[in-house]
Amino acid sequence: MADIWLTSLITDTPQEGFELAITLSRRGVKYTQPDGEVLHKLRPVYANDADSLTAASQVVAINFQTVAAANGYWRK
Amino acid sequence: MADIWLTSLITDTPQEGFELAITLSRRGVKYTQPDGEVLHKLRPVYANDADSLTAASQVVAINFQTVAAANGYWRK
Amino acid sequence: MADIWLTSLITDTPQEGFELAITLSRRGVKYTQPDGEVLHKLRPVYANDADSLTAASQVVAINFQTVAAANGYWRK
Amino acid sequence: MADIWLTSLITDTPQEGFELAITLSRRGVKYTQPDGEVLHKLRPVYANDADSLTAASQVVAINFQTVAAANGYWRK
Amino acid sequence: MADIWLTSLITDTPQEGFELAITLSRRGVKYTQPDGEVLHKLRPVYANDADSLTAASQVVAINFQTVAAANGYWRK
Amino acid sequence: MADIWLTSLITDTPQEGFELAITLSRRGVKYTQPDGEVLHKLRPVYANDADSLTAASQVVAINFQTVAAANGYWRK
Structure with missing residues (x-):
């Protein structure tokens, strides 16, 4: 991947950190799957499955731990 | 998402942190699934499945780690 | 939920922390599922399934990480 | 549970910590399932299933994180 | 494995850390599966399955926690 | 288990830590399954299943967090 998409883990607010x-x-x-078209086709499948949505939310939760720690939990 | 829903990870009590x-x-x-109606339909499915409920509780546990750390575990 | 069920993460012993x-x-x-009767019905299902029990134990393990950190691991 | 089974997270060696x-x-x-007989019956099922064994090993890994941190990783 | 593939967890940027x-x-x-040909055959299976992709992203998230901590979250 | 297999979490390099x-x-x-013959029979099953391999890699990632922290991330 040639594009630059991540230059910092620091965000202004916890909501931006969550995003x-x-x-x-x-x-x-x-x-793992760089083909945007394949990803687009898979979307309706997992976006309508409760367990898939929970699994997706779990990955977000793990990454949010990292971002929150990087930002000192936006304590100030 | 235009709405502001997360401005701080700090809460008064551990219970509010859990919430x-x-x-x-x-x-x-x-x-992942912004359509409230779809989410509403999925609810009865996973809310009546033991493994789905355990998975949901696990995501809460991971996010609670973050919130608890942010609050210094409400030690005082 | 109106009831107060969590006022502190501090416990006297690691075993109380585990509990x-x-x-x-x-x-x-x-x-996620506030209906006690539904939870009661689900119990025999997952309490007799090895993988469900392992999943339940995993959630406990994650929450125990939080409680143990809050208590400084009961080092003294 | 009336019995006392966990009075400290401190162990002499990392191997005892793993145990x-x-x-x-x-x-x-x-x-979750206090009935020893039920647990005994479930054992041959998950002990012969690769994915169940991996899941069990994952719970151990999470708990080992806690025990290792409690012991300062047995650095000295 | 005789080859040296990991000499440091330090990277210049968070994106390199993610990689x-x-x-x-x-x-x-x-x-676990050193045979590159087997891995190559498995790829189309999981790269087209939404849940497999979420699971793969979760492992990356866990490893990214480690790399990010190693790098002090690239705070400066 | 009578054999001693873990006396330290400290390794010279991150790669040895990963191992x-x-x-x-x-x-x-x-x-959980001490019988080496059973484990040997299970190997071809999970070593050829993409999701099992991802799950195995996840357990390694969790344990690597512990080992990396123990080693101060091999920062110098």
Whole structure:
């Protein structure tokens, strides 16, 4: 991958940090399946399956741990 | 998402922290499936499946780690 | 939920901390499925399934990490 | 549970710490299914299933993180 | 394995750290299944399955926690 | 288990640390299923299943977090 998509883990607010965690989660998928069309086709499958959605939320939670720690939990 | 839903990880009590962890877990789902109606339909499925409930509780546990660390574990 | 069930993560002993981790795990389920009768019916299903029990033990392990860190691992 | 089974997370060696992590993992199961006979019957099922064994090893790994941190990773 | 593939967890940027996390995740697979041809055959299966992709992204997220901590979260 | 297999979490290099994480993951399995012959029979099953391999890599990732922290991430 030639494009630069991640230059910092620091965000202004916890919500932006949460959104960065979502980006990280999707990038983790994209490195395994770079074909955007395939990903687009898979979307309706897992977006309508409760267990798939829980699993997706779990990956976000793990990445949010990293981003939150990087930001000192936005304590100030 | 234009709405602001997360401005701080700090809560007064561990119970409020736990409830914030639940909010984070649901938001993780909502970013993948923003359609509230679909989520509403899926609810009875996973809310009546033991393994789905355990998986949901696991995501809460991971997010609670983050919130608890942010709050210094409400030690004082 | 109006009731207060979590006022502190501090416990006297690691065993009490482990039991608090179990409480947290069950509460994570209860926020998703608050109907005690449904939970009661699901119990025999997952309590007799090896993989469900392992999954339940994993949630406890994650919550125990949080409680143990909160208590400085009961080092003294 | 009336019996005392966990009074400290401190162990002399990392191997004893790993074995404590196994104890914690089993106890996590036992709190959900206290009936030893049921557990005994389930054993041959998951002990012969590769994915169940991997899942069991994962719970041990999570508990070992806790025990290792408690012991300062036995650095000296 | 005789080859040297991991001499440091330090990277210049978070993106390189994320890519190292992917390498670690793949190596974790390769130690269990060293046969590159088998891995090559399995690829189309999991790269087209939404849940497999989420699971792969989760392993990357866990390894990224390690790499990010090693790098002090690239805070400066 | 009478044999001594883990006397330290400290390794010279991150790669040796990663290999120790693999050892820990296998030991976690072995404590549940000590029969080497059974494990040998299970190997071809999970070594040819993409999801099993991802799950195995995840356990390694969790154990690697522990080993890396123990070694101060081999920062110098």
